[in-house]
Amino acid sequence: MTTTVDHDAQQVIVEEYTSIFRDYPAGVAVVTADPGDGPVALVASSLSSLSAAPPYLAFSISDATTAAPAVGRARTVVLHIFGADRIDLVRHLARSGSDRFSDTERWTRLPTGEPLFLGARGWLRGEVERRVRAGTATLNVVRVLETGRRAGDSAHRPLVYHDRTWHELGAHSHVDA
Amino acid sequence: MTTTVDHDAQQVIVEEYTSIFRDYPAGVAVVTADPGDGPVALVASSLSSLSAAPPYLAFSISDATTAAPAVGRARTVVLHIFGADRIDLVRHLARSGSDRFSDTERWTRLPTGEPLFLGARGWLRGEVERRVRAGTATLNVVRVLETGRRAGDSAHRPLVYHDRTWHELGAHSHVDA
Numbered sequence: 001m002t003t004t005v006d007h008d009a010q011q012v013i014v015e016e017y018t019s020i021f022r023d024y025p026a027g028v029a030v031v032t033a034d035p036g037d038g039p040v041a042l043v044a045s046s047l048s049s050l051s052a053a054p055p056y057l058a059f060s061i062s063d064a065t066t067a068a069p070a071v072g073r074a075r076t077v078v079l080h081i082f083g084a085d086r087i088d089l090v091r092h093l094a095r096s097g098s099d100r101f102s103d104t105e106r107w108t109r110l111p112t113g114e115p116l117f118l119g120a121r122g123w124l125r126g127e128v129e130r131r132v133r134a135g136t137a138t139l140n141v142v143r144v145l146e147t148g149r150r151a152g153d154s155a156h157r158p159l160v161y162h163d164r165t166w167h168e169l170g171a172h173s174h175v176d177a
Numbered sequence: 178m179t180t181t182v183d184h185d186a187q188q189v190i191v192e193e194y195t196s197i198f199r200d201y202p203a204g205v206a207v208v209t210a211d212p213g214d215g216p217v218a219l220v221a222s223s224l225s226s227l228s229a230a231p232p233y234l235a236f237s238i239s240d241a242t243t244a245a246p247a248v249g250r251a252r253t254v255v256l257h258i259f260g261a262d263r264i265d266l267v268r269h270l271a272r273s274g275s276d277r278f279s280d281t282e283r284w285t286r287l288p289t290g291e292p293l294f295l296g297a298r299g300w301l302r303g304e305v306e307r308r309v310r311a312g313t314a315t316l317n318v319v320r321v322l323e324t325g326r327r328a329g330d331s332a333h334r335p336l337v338y339h340d341r342t343w344h345e346l347g348a349h350s351h352v353d354a
Contacts, residue, residue: 166352
């Protein structure tokens, strides 16, 4: 009986965990890599800044993600941050089963070989220094080696993911003091 | 001369890194802990979900944060997610030098001892299983042991942090297809 009770309690935690994170908004980043056998891309809502000097960031990938094994083998990755002006590209890359690299006008390769999608507000190339397993995901700790920003940029419209919908920040979403 | 050039290149990366992450929006969470010598609280924009079953999450703390040493010694932590209806509390907790626990009506303790601020949309209590150093920050990998949600809740107004301002998501921020 104890086992049953514990199992039920565990199930409640999993359900509450899921519903709490469904309520939690996050920035989005496009992750690309090529471990040597072809480019992969995915959309992650787990990017966060760790340290500016020296520059480190973190992101995680669920085992359920198609690109997880390839990213797990890659020495380097690129993280792209797109604004709402590129929502069509982000949606396309996020869609399961998308042929993410079929439109060759949308991406190129960095001199170091990694795939780079064009039009990002900013991008960061780095080396995965640590991979930490946690449950059914891998957390990647990345030392940033190179960065890029779009030149002569107009006003940024930051993109946010929340409960399977996309949102755009601006004066309309600002909370006054 | 090479050293100078490398140093300059490194400086450019740090500056671009900072400006790229200034453009990057994030959810916010209030982290509390008590390693045995008193409660601490901080507002983090680095919370992310790792795995639902088993439930794991991650968050990081900069060495510059006053509460960093106490959180680093704590075996367990609580992560709170507040909506825009509690922006006053979140602002207060985020403010440097705030006496975060002076208003005893705003918080209590869980039976396990951790400080819990009231009114969160959801909270997660967990054990720090791994601490990973990266640059000037510590990344915490937390196994979730207990969760709570506000009962009979009205519509959620998710809170987002971006470029030192607070935003609220809703129909007004939704990006149409």
